[in-house]
Amino acid sequence: xxxxxxxxxxxxxxxxxxxxxxxxxxxxxxxxxxxxxxxxxxxxxxxxxxxxxxxxxxxxxxxxxxxxxxxxxxxxxxxxxxxxxxxxxxxxxxx
Numbered sequence: 001x002x003x004x005x006x007x008x009x010x011x012x013x014x015x016x017x018x019x020x021x022x023x024x025x026x027x028x029x030x031x032x033x034x035x036x037x038x039x040x041x042x043x044x045x046x047x048x049x050x051x052x053x054x055x056x057x058x059x060x061x062x063x064x065x066x067x068x069x070x071x072x073x074x075x076x077x078x079x080x081x082x083x084x085x086x087x088x089x090x091x092x093x094x095x
Contacts, residue, residue: 009038009067019046031056035071050074 003010012034022028024045031049044063049056050070057074065073081087 009040010036011040012037016040016042019043022046029056029058032070035069035074037070039065039068039070041066052076 015032015034015037018030019042027047029047029049033051035050039061043061044066046061048059048061048070050059050073052074053076059070059073
């Protein structure tokens with residue numbers, strides 16, 4: 001469910017304060033746990049370290065990402081693989 005238009009997008013004030021103190025050309029990574037924060041145009045060009053529950057995933061924000069959430073670009077689960085007998089045989093042949 002999306003957020004009410006009356007309220008506007010959720011953008012963490014703490015994150016905006018961190019951005020205002022930095023230059024986008026620097027290689028500094030801004031660490032954040034705020035996965036629900038909406039990406040705004042002010043964030044374009046910065047690199048964020050988005051926490052996925054275990055580690056920080058580096059996300060470089062581009063213009064195409066504006067309007068999406070930071071958490072969309074930092075997956076929380078690791079894909080194993082589709083399995084079964086056929087997949088095991090294919091893996092054995094590959095080795």
